[in-house]
Amino acid sequence: MRLTQSFLSNISVRNxxxxxxxxxxxxxxxxxxxxxxxIVIVNSFKDRKGIFRDPLALPTSDTFSMVGFEQVLLRSDFxxxxxxxxxxxxxxxxxxxxxxxxxxxxxxxxxxxxxxxITFLFAMGIMIPIRLGTVSILRLMVELNLVNTLTSxxxxxxxxxxxxxxxxxxxxxxxxxxxxxxxxRCDAVSEYRIFFSIILPLLKPAMATVAVFTMxxxxxxxxxxxxxxxxxxxxxxTLGVQQFVGQYVTNWTSVLAAxxxxxxxxxxxxTIFSRQLIRGLTSGAVK
Amino acid sequence: xxxLQLKNVQKRFGNVDVLHGIDLDIKDGEFVVLIGESxxxxxxxxxxxxxxxEISEGDLIIDDQRVNTAPPAKRGVxxxxxxxxxxxHMNVYKNMAFGLKIAGQDKAFVKSKVTDAAKKLKIDHLLxxxxxxLSGGQRQRVAIGRAIVREPKVFLFDExxxxxxxxxxxxxxxELGKLHQELKATxxxxxxxxxxxxxxxxxxxxMNKGRIEQVGAPLELYxxxxxxxxxxxxxxxxxxFLSGKIHLQGTESTQVMLESGRIIVxxxxxxxxxQGQTVTIGLRPEHFSRQCVDNILVGQVSLVEHLGEVSYLxxxxxxxxxxxxxxxxxxxHRAGDELxxxxxxxxxxxxxxxxxxxxxxKLQ
Numbered sequence: 001m002r003l004t005q006s007f008l009s010n011i012s013v014r015n016x017x018x019x020x021x022x023x024x025x026x027x028x029x030x031x032x033x034x035x036x037x038x039i040v041i042v043n044s045f046k047d048r049k050g051i052f053r054d055p056l057a058l059p060t061s062d063t064f065s066m067v068g069f070e071q072v073l074l075r076s077d078f079x080x081x082x083x084x085x086x087x088x089x090x091x092x093x094x095x096x097x098x099x100x101x102x103x104x105x106x107x108x109x110x111x112x113x114x115x116x117x118i119t120f121l122f123a124m125g126i127m128i129p130i131r132l133g134t135v136s137i138l139r140l141m142v143e144l145n146l147v148n149t150l151t152s153x154x155x156x157x158x159x160x161x162x163x164x165x166x167x168x169x170x171x172x173x174x175x176x177x178x179x180x181x182x183x184x185r186c187d188a189v190s191e192y193r194i195f196f197s198i199i200l201p202l203l204k205p206a207m208a209t210v211a212v213f214t215m216x217x218x219x220x221x222x223x224x225x226x227x228x229x230x231x232x233x234x235x236x237x238t239l240g241v242q243q244f245v246g247q248y249v250t251n252w253t254s255v256l257a258a259x260x261x262x263x264x265x266x267x268x269x270x271t272i273f274s275r276q277l278i279r280g281l282t283s284g285a286v287k
Numbered sequence: 288x289x290x291l292q293l294k295n296v297q298k299r300f301g302n303v304d305v306l307h308g309i310d311l312d313i314k315d316g317e318f319v320v321l322i323g324e325s326x327x328x329x330x331x332x333x334x335x336x337x338x339x340x341e342i343s344e345g346d347l348i349i350d351d352q353r354v355n356t357a358p359p360a361k362r363g364v365x366x367x368x369x370x371x372x373x374x375x376h377m378n379v380y381k382n383m384a385f386g387l388k389i390a391g392q393d394k395a396f397v398k399s400k401v402t403d404a405a406k407k408l409k410i411d412h413l414l415x416x417x418x419x420x421l422s423g424g425q426r427q428r429v430a431i432g433r434a435i436v437r438e439p440k441v442f443l444f445d446e447x448x449x450x451x452x453x454x455x456x457x458x459x460x461x462e463l464g465k466l467h468q469e470l471k472a473t474x475x476x477x478x479x480x481x482x483x484x485x486x487x488x489x490x491x492x493x494m495n496k497g498r499i500e501q502v503g504a505p506l507e508l509y510x511x512x513x514x515x516x517x518x519x520x521x522x523x524x525x526x527x528f529l530s531g532k533i534h535l536q537g538t539e540s541t542q543v544m545l546e547s548g549r550i551i552v553x554x555x556x557x558x559x560x561x562q563g564q565t566v567t568i569g570l571r572p573e574h575f576s577r578q579c580v581d582n583i584l585v586g587q588v589s590l591v592e593h594l595g596e597v598s599y600l601x602x603x604x605x606x607x608x609x610x611x612x613x614x615x616x617x618x619x620h621r622a623g624d625e626l627x628x629x630x631x632x633x634x635x636x637x638x639x640x641x642x643x644x645x646x647x648x649k650l651q
Contacts, residue, residue: 179372182339187386187437188360197385201376 037263044068044256051252068257072244078258080233081240086265088150088236089218092157096214097207099158100165105199107166108173109181125163130156131223141228148231156224161214168213172206173199208273215273219266237262289350289363289440289473290315291336296345298331305331307497308345313490318467318474320484322520323494329477330445332494336475337366337443349440360386365434366443369450371426373418373433379405380414383433397436404435407469424455431463435470444476448483460486481521485509493517515642518569524599526636527570527610533560539648541637543568547607551582553635555645566645569636572599572613579629586610588624602626 042058043051050063057063072078107119130137137156138147146152176199184194225239241258244251291313298306306328313319321329334340336347338359347355354362373382380401387397405411408428418426427447434442447463448456464487467474478484484491485505493500493508493516501513505521512518518526534550535542541557542550543566551568560566575584586602589609596616603609612628620626637645 177370177372179368179370180374183366183368183372183433184374184385185339186337186359186364186366187389187433188358189385189389193389198374 040256041260041263044253044260046253048253051256065253068253068255069261071251071254072258072261075254076240076243076258077232077235078237078240078261081235081237082262082265084150084234085219085236085238085262088153088157089215089266089269091150091154092161092218093211093215095154095158096161096165097211100162100169100210101200101203101207102195103162103166104169104173105195108170122163122166125159126167130160134223134227138227146228148229148234150229150234152228153224153234153236156228157214157218157221161218165210165214168210169203169206172203176202208275211273212270215266215269219262291441291473291475292346292348294346294348296332296335296347297343298328298335298340299343305497306335309499311492311499311502313473313475315473316471318476318487318489320488320491321475321477321494322479322481322484322491323500324520325479327494328497329479329494333366333443333445333475333477336362336441337364338362339366360390360437363440364443365437365439365441366445367430367434367447369446371418371430371450373426373429375418378415378417379410379421379429379432382418382429383436386433386437400436401432404432407435407466408432423451424459427451427459431466440473442472442474444474446478447476448478449480463487481523485521491521493520511644511647512636513644515567515569515638515644518636518638518644522571522573524572524611524613527572527608528567528638529570529604529608529610530565530567533557533562533564533566536560536562540632541645543637545607547605549584549607551635552632553637553645554633554648555635555637556648557637557645560639560645565640567638567642569638570610570630571634571636572611574634575612575614575628575630577614577626577628579631581632582630582635583627584610584630585625585627588620588622588626590622591620600626602628 039055043055045059045066045068046063047065047067050057050059050065053063059065103118103122107115107122141147141152144152146155180198180202181194184198189197220238221236222238222242225234225236226242229235230239237258241255241262244254244258291311293309293311296306296309297304309332321332323329331340335342338354338357342355346353349362349364359366374385377385383401383404384397387400392400401414402411405414408431410425410428410432413421413425413429418429421429427450430447444463448459451459460483467487476483476487488505490502491505491508492502495516501508501517503511508517508521512521515528519528529545529551531543531545531551533541534544536557538556538558539554541553541555543553544550553568557566584602584604584607586604586607588600589603590601592599592601593616598614598616598618598620600612600614600620601609602612614620633648636647639645
């Protein structure tokens with residue numbers, strides 16, 4: 001009896017120590033990942049002297065200052081930049097999801113001659129960074145008269161996000177039981193309706209994953225806004241912030257304040273998508 | 288409701304022939320069971336009927352119309368899948384109403400249809416639930432309900448009970464039988480379970496390797512199998528097969544010599560065979576009797592299975608092979624016992640080398 005007890009306690013001790021290790025590792029990672037963000041947020045509430053004297057300190061009554069936020073909101077078009085970023089991100093992510101799901105469905109469900117070729121092209125899209133084509137993209141946009149428009153950014157981001165989206169969504173489409181589609185065909189549901197009424201709702205959790213994957217690089221991108229849409233009206237947040245970074249003097253209070261505010265919209269979008277991530281929808285479809 | 292005809296229906300996947308020309312007539316209101324081992328083409332045949340797969344050659348005729356190329360819904364067939372295939376994100380009501388909604392029926396009509404079907408299947412209290420909140424049996428009913436509301440000419444069932452547990456399967460089987468009588472619909476039902484086939488079918492189609500072996504009423508298949516395959520397939524436990532040679536041929540009585548030299552007499556017509564030709568005799572486990580003095584077989588019991596009302600004795604026939612006999616449940620036989628059984632010559636089946644059954648002399 002005592003033996004079993006000690007054996008059992010042994011197991012639980014081992015379990016506890018194991019889960020402690022796991023948690024310690026994850027916690028350490030979280031700290032490392034969050035530390036820079038925290039520093040940015042903390043320092044955005046300090047004045048210039050406070051930032052440089054002790055970057056790691058919390059704002060005190062002496063160093064606390066909202067001057068950065070004031071400058072950003074009053075002396076620049078922060079509202080416009082944020083709006084541009086949101087428009088571009090939402091449109092690009094939305095279209096990547098829709099087109100990606102459609103392509104994934106078509107490539108896995110239907111057999112046609114160019115199927116393999118198209119799949120291969122998407123795979124190439126994952127492997128080759130889109131920035132290698134920047135010069136040609138710029139030329140193309142100039143010819144299309146799309147330079148300094150948000151449309152150019154949306155188009156480029158769709159091209160950037162689509163290959164991975166198609167790849168991930170294809171895997172999920174394959175997990176949808178074939179009988180569901182066949183049952184719908186027996187119900188005389190058109191192929192379009194099958195996609196929109198059955199496949200799309202079942203892909204929701206996967207699409208949330210893809211949305212998060214796609215959204216972050218678009219939101220953070222500096223490259224394409226700088227090249228394709230640097231005009232005052234079409235600047236995105238990341239580009240807008242750059243006006244406080246000077247060649248000789250950088251207005252750190254404003255940069256940090258702008259970055260802090262730039263985190264908020266993306267955090268909201270992430271929360272919306274991540275709620276979808278948790279739901280497992282396919283359970284109960286087939287035994 | 289509908290008559291259904293298949294004329295030389297063939298199916299190829301690439302270079303592989305799956306169905307080699309199926310001819311079948313199904314009358315209005317019939318409950319037809321397709322049965323066979325897995326891979327025999329029964330599910331493929333069902334999918335051809337449903338329109339989910341294309342027919343490679345031959346004609347499918349429903350109510351005098353060739354519907355080879357018609358899409359599933361236009362054929363007036365509804366399919367119930369083995370895995371139920373309920374739309375997971377729709378509740379029971381929406382699952383059942385989806386087909387009608389797509390067809391553009393008006394809301395009140397759809398509602399009355401769905402509630403009627405739900406009442407019939409006793410799932411009217413579950414209409415708001417999602418499929419994942421239902422038990423296996425309830426999901427099965429919803430799947431059947433989804434087929435019923437469309438009022439199809441022909442119901443297609445693809446092994447609908449094989450995902451249910453044993454007791455529920457029996458219960459659902461009975462309900463399916465009742466439902467068929469109530470709806471008077473034409474049903475084509477695929478299964479590999481011969482109990483389902485025997486109990487539900489008006490007509491059983493036994494399939495083997497892409498061909499129809501025999502079509503007939505359940506008892507006809509049991510009593511008069513045309514081939515060794517059908518004889519072995521229908522009946523539980525399986526028919527015993529012993530190989531031997533024709534010893535004495537005749538039109539009313541045939542003597543077969545087993546490898547050990549023992550003679551078995553059978554009331555079959557073997558006039559077209561000659562002496563010494565290899566044949567297989569078939570003996571059903573339930574036809575053995577300890578009182579019978581004809582065709583005595585002696586052996587040692589190697590295993591006893593008690594099922595309550597009956598027991599199965601697995602016998603080792605001292606060099607003549609093995610066989611199973613079915614005896615009364617109240618017995619005290621044990622492994623190792625030496626027993627002898629007889630069997631009425633009129634209940635002995637004989638099959639030639641190609642597996643075709645020899646005609647049995649009509650019982651007077």
